[in-house]
Amino acid sequence: MSVSTLRSTSPLEHTRAGLTFDRTVPRQLVHRASVTEVFLTDAAAAAADRYLVGAQWPRHHALYHPDESGRCDFMLLAETVRQAGIYLLHRFYDVPLGHHFVFKSLDVHIDDHTALRVGGTPLGAVLDVSVTPAGDPGSGRFDARLDVTIEVDGQPCAYSTVAVVVVDARRYEVLRHRGRDLTSSIRATSPTTPSRAPVIAGRQDANVLLRTAADDDSSTWLLHVDLQHPGYFEHPSDHVPGMMLLEAFRQAGHLTAASNCVLTALEARFRSFGELFQPIVIRSATGPDGLLRLTAVQGERTLAEADALFIRD
Template identity: 45%
Template sequence: MSISTLPVRTTFTNTAPCSLGFDQTVPRQLVHRAGVTEVFLTDGVQIQGESRSVRIAAQWPRHHALYQPDAQRFSDPMLLVETLRQAAIYTAHRFHGVPQHHRFIFCDLDFRIEEPALLRIGGAPLRVVFDGRFSPEDGRTDTRLAARFDAAVEVDGRRCGQGSVRLLAVGERLYTALRRRRNASFGAPVQPVPRTLLPASEVGQARPENVLLSRGTTPGTYAMHLDTSHPGYFEHACDHVPGMALIEAFRQAGHQLLRHSARSDTHVMTACAVSFDAFGELDAPVTIHADEGPKEARSGERLVRVSAAQGERTLARATSVYLPHRTAASR
């Protein structure tokens, strides 16, 4: 991925034998989901003698209201992102003693899909294993834990890619102090504003109700549509703009930008690195800015840089890599 400036993580393989189940989901409270149908993890074990090493099992559905396969039958890459999020939270709770009432703040996240063809939908749900390492940082207290979770990703027994996330788990009092320190307004949630949303086909979505963007006033600029009643983006009550919604908005912006610059080509996002800089408030509009980087001639990869802002404040920044579907299918 020569055009990419994404972080390169050191990956590893846990060789210790262990068995994982795929027959039922883990408790939803351990992954901070309100609905059982939104839980993708099915099991997890800590490697004996290695307190930081875990193997986490998950099952990806063939069809989901939010994470749907595209027209070429590739699984939504956001499934990998959401599973990475769940795996990090689950590991913190189950194996590192983080209380269930703690709040999780994600500082950065990145992933790479190295074998996109493994994400093609077949006749059964995909079995996924995260071969992970949870590394707490110094300075842990009863109310605060900072850590990084790195994982190699296997799909149906074959290496598919990797992901990493840095998180901060804090108690309620500390969380409230952090929110106030960031000048949180705690105003009334934004109500959906009537506007012409982009067509679902332009942003890599199958359903129009999942579109997050409308066209902005200048090329590469978009207004983010925040509907706090959406059952996917606001799966449970949230006092700020969800990080997963921001990442999806970034993905959609990249699809729309490339759809016009690449003309006949359609693309799939194969890598992304996101940094979260500030809490996004629900009572102020969010603007998405996207611009395209150089094309990698040999592989056809396209680089897109995206950011989200409220006024002069940057909420998050991302660098994403997209690959033409015809190339992804042959890898």
């Protein structure tokens, strides 16, 4: 028997071959209101705490667009990984619907940008996910770490790591109000002047999240939070979505980095919930190692911080 035959009949390859890509998974299992916002198509167990997840990425999306070189949107990978974490914990770990997923960290590293080039059809991907669970999924709190390899055409092209805490409604209320400024009832007025760049990383109009700060600091912006945005608020939320903060980081990074640079890695940590009606400041600074240090601050609280690597295209 040849080596190629052995590979083709291995349990992992058998599981991979069984994945389907002709419909999405149920939207409620990835916490989405609209089917068009669901990118997962299937999932199957490959071994203990190891799963393969099928995904299909649209050629064009209201939020996610190919870059100038025709490569898949970086944030589409991040959103797909986020959905995979939610889906796997609901389906395979029996986390009840109605529990809240609080993401503590999300890292994405792209190794092969050419594999992510968008062609004439939607791009299919397989996520190889190893889950490290901690706690009882049926209890009030459950922790999990996910290590993800993203494959296109059978070849690894990106890697991701996610840490998430899942809590019931009672514990969520405790977490939600911890450190929250309940004395402020003033609704912040978002500035109307967008960043000097009318298009940031392919974003324009409502998808440009940064507004020029009052002090006109070239490395500081205000986050524009539009509660009617069909992507970031496609369902009601009591806080600023983490994906909105990540996109703001990406836009700030593009305004800070040299021209013709592409985002190749982002390591983000979420520290606190962002209130909807209080100003959020986005800051960018270049570290001695060449990484961009990005932070989101609301009042005295740091909401999130990230290290980003941009390389010249």
